[in-house]
Amino acid sequence: MVAPANGSVSNSARFSVKDLVAKADVLLQVWPVYSVRNRERVHVGFELELLGSHSLDPTHLDPGCPMCSHLRSELTVVAGYFAHKVNPDGQGSLLSTVTSPSSLVCLQRYNNRSFVRVALEIQTCSEHSLSASDVGLINELRSRMRETGIHEP
DSSP, X not given: OEEEXXXXXXXXXXXXXXXXXXXXXXXXXXXXXXXXXXXXXXXXXXXXXXXXOSOOOTTOOOTTOHHHHHHHHHHHXXXXXXXXXXXXXXXXXXXXXXXXXXXXXXXXXXXXEEEEEEEEEEEESSSSOXXXXXXXXXXXXXXXXXXXXXXXX
């Protein structure tokens, strides 16, 4: 897959997601999203965290680093690409939002190595919990991400 840089389809600068994944060791963590509706906890979506790192140095903790900023921009474009796949025509039952805070996450399983974090949150539009077809769509999205080399630890 080739993603448009800066989210602009007309921009000629493009990058390969597979190259980015290999270069930045991009991984995916999936978290459930719950909400309280009618006094009950309801499973309303998932947060798909894309994490990438340009440095193996566990002491690299500067979220303002130019390379971290560049990586965050690339991960945001990738998340935006997959967000569009959730509901391409805007008529589906799921909404997606991409957030890219200017912070780093240190993961213990990677010797406290710092990772840039971009989140793709997918939630149902209805007052009910996720349907089986919604979960199927999200699992299909995860499969597409794995096809690009993004792995889940």
